[in-house]
Amino acid sequence: MxxxxxxxxxxxxxxxxxxxxxxxxxxxxxxxxxxxxxxxxxxxxxxxxxxxxxxxxxxxxxxxxxxxxxxxxxxxxxxxxxxxxxxxxxxxxxxxxxxxxxxxxxxxxxxxxxxxxxxxxxxxxxxxxxxxxxxxxxxxxxxxxxxxxxxxxxxxxxxxxxxxxxxxxxxxxxxxxxxxxxxxxxxxxxxxxxxxxxxxxSAPMAYPRLVLSMFKLLKEDPVLQIRGMLALFIFAVLGIFWSALVFLLTHAPYGFSHTTIGTFGLAGVVGALAATRAGVWADKGLGQWTTGVSLALLILAWGALWLTTDSMVWLLIGVVMLDLGAQAIHVTNQSMIFNSQPASHSRVVGCYMLFYAVGSGLGALASTALFAAHGWTGVCLLGAGVSLTALGFWAVTLHLMPGTVEHSRTAARHPG
CATH class of the missing domain: 1.20.1250.20 (MFS general substrate transporter like domains)
Structure with missing residues (x-):
């Protein structure tokens, strides 16, 4: 054997x-x-x-x-x-x-x-x-x-x-x-x-070489590159939302406590649990389909969140949609990068999560600055804009992802 x-x-x-x-x-x-x-x-x-x-x-x-x-x-x-x-x-x-x-x-x-x-x-x-x-x-x-x-x-x-x-x-x-x-x-x-x-x-290697090999994986693996950028976009979206929400709900007319604001995060549990199903779809080869639908869901979520000032019900709906879409993409991303690098799971997840860290940080910085200048409407426009950019990036890079019909057609047109 x-x-x-x-x-x-x-x-x-x-x-x-x-x-x-x-x-x-x-x-x-x-x-x-x-x-x-x-x-x-x-x-x-x-x-x-x-x-x-x-x-x-x-x-x-x-x-x-x-x-x-x-x-x-x-x-x-x-x-x-x-x-x-x-x-x-x-x-x-x-x-x-x-x-x-x-x-x-x-x-x-x-x-x-x-x-x-x-x-x-x-x-x-x-x-x-x-x-x-x-x-x-x-x-x-x-x-x-x-x-x-x-x-x-x-x-x-x-x-x-x-x-x-x-x-x-x-x-x-x-x-x-x-x-x-x-x-x-x-x-x-x-x-x-x-x-x-x-x-x-993986084969034994010196520690400095092990760390540097992460960047080699990033340079050579198109799956890690593409799914990593999608992670950067989606976690920027989450950073935009959660960073600005505190400023919105602690001020008039709401004046909520931090504990009350924290309970809104519980609505995200519903989305997170539903998103685990995305892994099953990825196993069936439906990862790209799941990604496209989830990115569209992120855009729709910002429409619901924009209506938060009219009713808290829209906030709850928006939180569930946002977490469902983002976590479904996150699960799909990890399934794809793990399958593309079977001997390097630890390094590939470490490299992938660096995109997460950068996206979260940039989203939080941009969100607080925009909220101060343009309020909740500005934050929602930023979040929707980043979500739309992510959808465009996914569509443009679809033909570069191994295993897709678009990639097979591109390879056939350009052999070698």
Whole structure:
């Protein structure tokens, strides 16, 4: 039996990934990513506790985001070179230490360093678990598995703000991180008992070469290039929406609290759960169809969001449509890039998520500036414009994607 006929985890004949293991990947990913976002609704309490000015306390978020980018570049690629089970257990142990540190320290410097570590390790674990799940699954089920795990990530991200608000109201902000440390300890024990051994998927190489190989993959893989740019567009759209929503709803005539605003994120859970179906469609070869429909849905979502000033019902409808469309594309993207690079799942997801980070950052910056100048209407026009640009980019690059009818026709016209 040839090696490519063996199951990637243990060398046994191919078999479908157990549903219990897929569920564990989803839950673990959701708990891991939540650590990166707990700080957002806690900044006022952190500023008061550490005597940091409101203007400077944003450095807490900056520290976690810097950690996230460093994880994508420096830590996530190691999954292609090291037994992923060992890597996950080491990372979760270090993450637990960082969470406890934030929960007990009274030094602003140590707190910032610990937040950087939480961003680094929380992101590394989340993306490493997605790559783990993709490698552990068969090609014909990979979209479904990745979609389920990605659903866990989105739900963890959305619920993190609500959980942080509730725990801090009951016991103080420090118990958000102490409680998470206890939860991650429990998760670590489960992973220790359940996670299978997963051998490295690529030939050994020096660490600097491993990191640089990410950029080689980006240069040579048209699937990663195209789907990465689509990720940049869709996460810019999400950044535009969520960054401006706070300014809209905290001012007259609404005057909502941050906890109330956070509950609107729960509507996104509906879209996130529905979007997991996109992975099944990708397994059936319908990824491009799903992408086109989802991009059109993003444009329609901004029409509903523009009507928010007339009724909150339109906001709820818009949030569901926006998250459904964006997450369906995200799941489809990951299914496609994993199938295009079967030996480099960790590096390809790290490279792909860099597009996510850039898109989110640019969207947030543009959104806040435009809201100050042109209000909610300006934000909606920007979001619709970026969504329309993404649809145009998808249509123009369709013939460049391997496996499509358009690509086959182009290859036939230009052989070699």
């Amino acid at each position: 040839h090696n490519d006929q063996l199951h990637p985890v243990c060398g046994a004949p191919p078999r479908r990934t157990p549903r219990g293991l897929v569920g564990l990947f989803a839950c673990a990913s959701g708990l891991s990513v939540a650590n990166v976002y707990y700080a957002q609704p806690l900044l006022d309490q952190v500023a008061e506790d550490f005597a940091i000015s409101p203007g400077a306390v944003g450095g807490v978020i900056t520290a976690t985001q810097v950690g996230s980018v460093l994880a994508l570049l420096l830590i996530v690629p190691l999954g292609d070179q090291i037994n992923r089970r060992t890597l996950m257990l080491v990372q979760i142990s270090a993450l637990i230490g960082g969470l406890f540190c934030v929960g007990i320290t009274h030094s602003p410097l140590i707190m910032l360093l610990a937040m950087l570590a939480i961003g680094l390790l929380g992101t590394a674990m989340t993306q490493g678990l997605i790559a783990f799940a993709a490698t552990a699954s068969l090609p014909e089920e990979r979209g479904r598995v990745v979609g389920t795990v990605q659903g866990g990530v989105v739900i963890g991200l959305l619920l993190s703000r609500l959980a942080a608000g509730l725990i801090s109201d009951l016991a103080g902000w420090r118990w958000v991180y102490l409680s998470s440390a206890l939860a991650m300890m429990t998760l670590g024990l489960i992973l220790y008992k359940v996670l299978p051994t997963q051998r490295p998927s």
